[in-house]
Amino acid sequence: MEGIPLACYLGVSGGLFLLGLFGVLTRRNPLLLLLAVELMLNSANVALVGFSRYWNVVDGQVFALVVMVVAAAEVVIGLGLVVAVFRQRLALDVDALSSLKG
Amino acid sequence: MSDVALSGAYLGWFVLALPLLGAIVLALIPGEPSRALTRVIGVGSVAAAFVLVVSLFAQQLSNDAERRAGTSTLWTWVDLGSLQVDLKILVDPLSVLMMLVITGVGSLIILYSTEYMSHDRDYRRFFVEMDFFIFAMLVLVLAANFLFLIVGWALVGLASYLLIGYYHDRPSAVAAAKKAFVINVLGDIGLVLAAFLLVRQLGTLDFAEVFAKAPQGLGDGTFIAEMVALLLFVGAAAKSAQIPLHTWLPDAMEGPTPVSALIHAATMVTAGVYLIVRCNVLYELAPHMSDAVAVVGAVTLFVAATIATVQDDIKRVLAWSTVSQIGYMVMAAGLGLYSSGMFHFLTHAFFKAALFLAAGIVIHALHDEQSLDRMGGLKNHLKVAYFATAAGCLAIAGIPPFSGFFSKDEILAGAIEAGTLGKVLAGVGLVGAGLTAFYMFRLLFRAFHGPEPDGGYHETPHASGSAMAAPVVILAALATVGGFIQIPFVSHNLRDWLEPAITADPGIEAGHGQETLIIVLSLAVAAIGIAAAWWLFGSGPERRLARAQKLPRLRAFLLDQWRFDEVYEAAVVQPGRDLGDAGVRAGERGVGQGPVIAAEAVTGAGARILSRVENGLVRTYAMAVIAGAAIVGAILILAR
Numbered sequence: 001m002e003g004i005p006l007a008c009y010l011g012v013s014g015g016l017f018l019l020g021l022f023g024v025l026t027r028r029n030p031l032l033l034l035l036a037v038e039l040m041l042n043s044a045n046v047a048l049v050g051f052s053r054y055w056n057v058v059d060g061q062v063f064a065l066v067v068m069v070v071a072a073a074e075v076v077i078g079l080g081l082v083v084a085v086f087r088q089r090l091a092l093d094v095d096a097l098s099s100l101k102g
Numbered sequence: 103m104s105d106v107a108l109s110g111a112y113l114g115w116f117v118l119a120l121p122l123l124g125a126i127v128l129a130l131i132p133g134e135p136s137r138a139l140t141r142v143i144g145v146g147s148v149a150a151a152f153v154l155v156v157s158l159f160a161q162q163l164s165n166d167a168e169r170r171a172g173t174s175t176l177w178t179w180v181d182l183g184s185l186q187v188d189l190k191i192l193v194d195p196l197s198v199l200m201m202l203v204i205t206g207v208g209s210l211i212i213l214y215s216t217e218y219m220s221h222d223r224d225y226r227r228f229f230v231e232m233d234f235f236i237f238a239m240l241v242l243v244l245a246a247n248f249l250f251l252i253v254g255w256a257l258v259g260l261a262s263y264l265l266i267g268y269y270h271d272r273p274s275a276v277a278a279a280k281k282a283f284v285i286n287v288l289g290d291i292g293l294v295l296a297a298f299l300l301v302r303q304l305g306t307l308d309f310a311e312v313f314a315k316a317p318q319g320l321g322d323g324t325f326i327a328e329m330v331a332l333l334l335f336v337g338a339a340a341k342s343a344q345i346p347l348h349t350w351l352p353d354a355m356e357g358p359t360p361v362s363a364l365i366h367a368a369t370m371v372t373a374g375v376y377l378i379v380r381c382n383v384l385y386e387l388a389p390h391m392s393d394a395v396a397v398v399g400a401v402t403l404f405v406a407a408t409i410a411t412v413q414d415d416i417k418r419v420l421a422w423s424t425v426s427q428i429g430y431m432v433m434a435a436g437l438g439l440y441s442s443g444m445f446h447f448l449t450h451a452f453f454k455a456a457l458f459l460a461a462g463i464v465i466h467a468l469h470d471e472q473s474l475d476r477m478g479g480l481k482n483h484l485k486v487a488y489f490a491t492a493a494g495c496l497a498i499a500g501i502p503p504f505s506g507f508f509s510k511d512e513i514l515a516g517a518i519e520a521g522t523l524g525k526v527l528a529g530v531g532l533v534g535a536g537l538t539a540f541y542m543f544r545l546l547f548r549a550f551h552g553p554e555p556d557g558g559y560h561e562t563p564h565a566s567g568s569a570m571a572a573p574v575v576i577l578a579a580l581a582t583v584g585g586f587i588q589i590p591f592v593s594h595n596l597r598d599w600l601e602p603a604i605t606a607d608p609g610i611e612a613g614h615g616q617e618t619l620i621i622v623l624s625l626a627v628a629a630i631g632i633a634a635a636w637w638l639f640g641s642g643p644e645r646r647l648a649r650a651q652k653l654p655r656l657r658a659f660l661l662d663q664w665r666f667d668e669v670y671e672a673a674v675v676q677p678g679r680d681l682g683d684a685g686v687r688a689g690e691r692g693v694g695q696g697p698v699i700a701a702e703a704v705t706g707a708g709a710r711i712l713s714r715v716e717n718g719l720v721r722t723y724a725m726a727v728i729a730g731a732a733i734v735g736a737i738l739i740l741a742r
Contacts, residue, residue, distance in 0.1 A: 021728065024721070024724055025721055025724060025725060025728075094720065094721075095719060098718055098719075
């Protein structure tokens with residue numbers, strides 16, 4: 001295997017995941033939340049690609065592409081929500097947007 | 103007693119079915135049936151049953167003594183292997199005698215009710231319940247085993263409850279009905295326990311088998327024989343209103359007057375006497391209990407007679423008089439004078455029904471007025487009632503040739519022959535006879551003689567119609583001549599007639615000397631009683647009011663009916679109520695509601711804790727998911 005060992009992929013992946021997790025747990029702005037979720041999804045992609053390279057099978061890369069599609073769809077919905085909230089001139093704060101809570 | 107003996111025994115089932123059918127048809131007619139139809143079904147079903155009973159009676163008369171009893175079995179009712187109970191009726195002279203009275207006097211009284219109840223809104227319900235009662239009573243007397251008997255016993259209790267509480271919008275009637283029911287259930291318990299003992303000792307409940315096996319299975323004078331007799335007597339005493347279970351009967355006068363006449367004078371209350379007579383074999387095996395029965399009867403007849411002397415409610419006088427007269431019958435049965443007891447039952451059914459129905463005419467004429475204080479001089483207005491009451495009074499006081507003379511004297515004369523105890527009880531009976539004459543003629547004089555009450559009658563008492571008058575006249579006539587079937591020195595038709603049923607009759611026959619002595623003595627005490635009543639009550643109220651003031655405490659004691667109710671209230675009812683209240687206070691929150699409260703507290707607390715988890719903040723959920731994943735991951739790594 002030329003160059004980069006698996007541990008590096010996993011280290012970057014784990015770091016990105018923790019960053020994203022930290023963002024999800026601490027941020028209240030939906031835009032930043034989406035960003036953080038995106039980070040977590042991509043950390044998983046890094047891990048998938050890393051394993052794919054390690055085992056020399058392309059399945060992992062296919063999975064990564066699927067994840068990207070899902071992430072894109074998720075961002076579209078998420079940003080759509082953000083725009084809708086913005087148009088209502090409501091505060092962009094996920095804790096405040098709780099009127100649908102049961 | 104084989105099934106072929108009396109070929110017509112199966113007719114008993116039709117006798118049973120007719121009143122039941124009448125009650126059911128009447129109850130199920132949709133809408134409000136016309137009064138005429140109600141009358142036809144109500145009276146007709148019982149009258150038809152009476153005709154059938156008469157045909158049975160005729161068949162028995164034409165048979166010789168051995169072939170007068172028969173049984174008829176429909177099917178096996180209970181089969182427990184060792185114990186088999188059939189749905190079986192016993193038609194013998196005793197049950198036919200009872201049935202003649204039940205359906206005969208019953209149809210007269212129901213005929214009387216057609217007019218008496220004519221102002222009632224619930225016309226139909228009355229006749230349904232009356233027919234149902236007749237059915238229940240017939241079950242009681244036709245039953246050929248103890249289980250079937252208990253069914254009838256309980257059914258008449260129910261019918262009595264329904265009819266005492268007939269005016270269900272009157273709280274006192276409802277209370278009286280409840281009281282009667284509760285006390286009767288006490289008796290039912292005694293009867294059921296007796297049946298248990300019989301099953302355990304003899305393995306059967308069939309009358310014929312029980313009586314055949316009893317001498318060996320129970321033994322003569324053994325503890326178990328006495329226990330059976332005692333338990334049977336508990337049932338008999340409750341149904342027949344004997345001390346100490348008598349307190350329900352006077353209150354039962356809350357029912358309509360025909361009900362009082364039929365159930366609480368002529369038929370149901372004599373079921374206890376019937377039971378003792380039916381079980382004469384068992385009582386002959388229990389000499390001590392028989393003596394106790396006789397003593398209870400004597401005490402009852404005396405106590406009730408004293409109470410009757412002061413009552414002001416015309417129906418209450420008659421009620422206490424009924425208690426007293428049943429005391430005579432029970433005393434006779436206890437002394438082994440079974441046929442004499444049944445003779446008195448027969449004559450009592452005539453004269454007491456006549457007295458009650460005549461009282462009903464008075465009450466009807468005075469618009470539900472029952473107090474003797476508001477009566478007087480009625481003989482000018484209500485001729486039929488006056489003569490019927492007079493005939494009834496003469497009969498119950500034992501004046502020849504009226505029926506009560508023959509039956510009461512037979513009991514007293516027989517009692518003298520029955521040892522020392524019998525002599526003592528005969529004395530009590532004689533005193534009771536004097537009191538009886540006194541209180542009955544007090545009723546007669548206060549209601550029918552003397553001046554009219556202050557201010558006269560609101561409106562002139564109206565005479566009754568023929569539907570009420572005819573039964574009263576017939577019953578009064580029977581009360582007058584009914585005694586001639588059994589005349590001292592001359593004949594004992596009834597005893598011969600009942601012989602197949604009363605196998606254990608010791609055949610006590612009073613000698614001519616005793617018979618004459620009793621006749622003289624009882625006539626003397628009756629004459630004294632009547633004379634005293636005339637002296638006190640024959641003319642206006644002044645003399646009796648003056649006398650009444652002389653003995654206020656005795657009068658109060660008698661007016662309170664020897665304070666039995668008060669004692670029961672203090673000794674049984676109030677402790678029971680206190681126990682219940684204490685139970686509510688102490689037990690109900692802890693024991694009754696405790697589990698419920700605890701369950702509510704646990705689930706409530708759980709819900710409060712869990713609902714805090716569901717706070718609606720997505721980040722908390724995310725945190726929980728991550729924490730959970732971290733824990734699972736840690737476990738997987740560490741457990742490797």
